[in-house]
Amino acid sequence: MPNPKPKLILVHEPEKACFGRLVGDGFPSERALEITSYLAQSTDLAPEFDALAAACDRRGLAFAPVELDNAASALAEADPSTTLVWTLTDGIAYFRGGAAPALARLDGLRTIGADDSLFALCQDKFRSGAVLGALGLPVPQAGLARDGKWLVEPPASAAGWFVKPNRLGAKIGIWPDSRVSELDHALELSRRVFACYRDDVVVQPYVAGRNARASFLGLKPDTGVEALGIAFVDSGGDFQTMQDSLALYGETGEAARAAGAYIEPELVAVGDSQPAADARIRRIAERLIQGLGLRDVFSIDLRVEADDTVHLIEFEVCPGLPCFDFRDYCRAQWGLSLADAMAEAAANRLGDGLRRG
The missing domain is CATH 3.30.470.20 (ATP-grasp fold, B domain)
Structure with missing residues (x-):
């Protein structure tokens, strides 16, 4: 009986599925559309799934794109000795992609990318900033506000502050007035963010560059x-x-x-x-x-x-x-297209694992 063909499983959360869940949770359609826009790499990559499959096939791999809602069953049925899981979309709050590497670990499957603990950490900017600071990295210190109240006051800053959501969108400021010169303005932005997106805000000293x-x-x-x-x-x-x-x-x-x-x-x-x-x-x-x-x-x-x-x-x-x-x-x-680069990385990762296995 021939050995099973090594397989790359790409887990992704579609915009449409997330949009429906957010609207069902009470978000207005306009806000749900803004939030789900961060999952648009699923939308943008889907037309290239055939190219990815062909690129994988040229390297002796099977390719299977799996929507997040189907991931639990798909990963449970996968062969740990020949399967690699690549999580395309992350998330621990509005999005749920951070569950995929955890499911892969539960099923004993190898993954490409960071382990599941970092999927959670990178989505919480206040906590990740604390960890990065503890590692001695040059990350701006931060305060944290929720709906107009300080949970942690920010440090003083002669250059003003930058206000951004804690779990949504990472570095973006949402509105053009997200650089502020007064902390009362930062608290007002925190009320707006909470009302629109139900999120806290990180308030960091503004850094130039x-x-x-x-x-x-x-x-x-x-x-x-x-x-x-x-x-x-x-x-x-x-x-x-x-x-x-x-x-x-x-x-x-x-x-x-x-x-x-x-x-x-x-x-x-x-x-x-x-x-x-x-x-x-x-x-x-x-x-x-x-x-x-x-x-x-x-x-x-x-x-x-x-x-x-x-x-x-x-x-x-x-x-x-x-x-x-x-x-x-x-x-x-x-010197590669995106599809060929992804397939090459997956083939090398799987090949290394198969040789060691």
């Missing part, structure tokens, strides 16, 4: 920080709002592009103009890999000042794979 992103895909299990793609992401604004985010992905992004309301941000390699900052970001990534356990696929968002001061804003264990920046990274670093 250009927005930068470090992208990573470990094509081979021993790939290190030399493979990071580190670029300034210049979109014309100081920070991203909800409206900016809606223009990046999914159906809302398609509409924005069709209407001419979206200009793709420019990517410029940090090392071209600030090699010292590039080196610092690689050391930060190395610390995240060693001290936190990031691996295989992740991204890091940062602010870089002109004097090479680097501020770590957040890390993501489910970076936006179909987004322009990660596609550009796959082409520039690996």
Whole structure:
């Protein structure tokens, strides 16, 4: 009897399923649409599932995209000796993708990406900031407010503060007035965020600099920080709002592009103009890999000042794979399309496991 073909299972939470659940939970349709827009990488990648299947087949793998609601049964039926699970969409609050790596672990299946504990940590910005600070990383200190009341007061800041949701959207400020000069304004924003999204807000001292992103895909299990793609992401604004985010992905992004309301941000390699900052970001990534356990696929968002001061804003264990920046990274670093890069990483991970098994 022939050996079963190794298989890559890609678990993803569709926008539509999440939208229905949020509306059923009492969110107005407009807010539910905004929230579910963060799952648009499922929408954007779905048209490429055939290309992914073909790329996997060329490398001797089967490919199975599985919607999150079907993941428990699909993973329970999978063969631990020949299966690799890749979780496309994360979440512990509005979204539920963080359950997938936990289910995989429960069923004894290998995964690509960080372990399930980091899926939970990265979605809670206040807690993750505390852990990153304990690791000695340059993350801004933070206060925490809920519906107009301080749970933790923020530190003093001569430059003002930046206000963002704790569990929704990571670094975005939701509204254009999310940089504030008065803490009363921060509390007002916390009331607005709570009313609209039922979330707390993180209030951090405002840090200057250009927005930068470090992208990573470990094509081979021993790939290190030399493979990071580190670029300034210049979109014309100081920070991203909800409206900016809606223009990046999914159906809302398609509409924005069709209407001419979206200009793709420019990517410029940090090392071209600030090699010292590039080196610092690689050391930060190395610390995240060693001290936190990031691996295989992740991204890091940062602010870089002109004097090479680097501020770590957040890390993501489910970076936006179909987004322009990660596609550009796959082409520039690996010379591969997104589908081929994903399939190659999965084949190498499975092959390494099969050899060791």
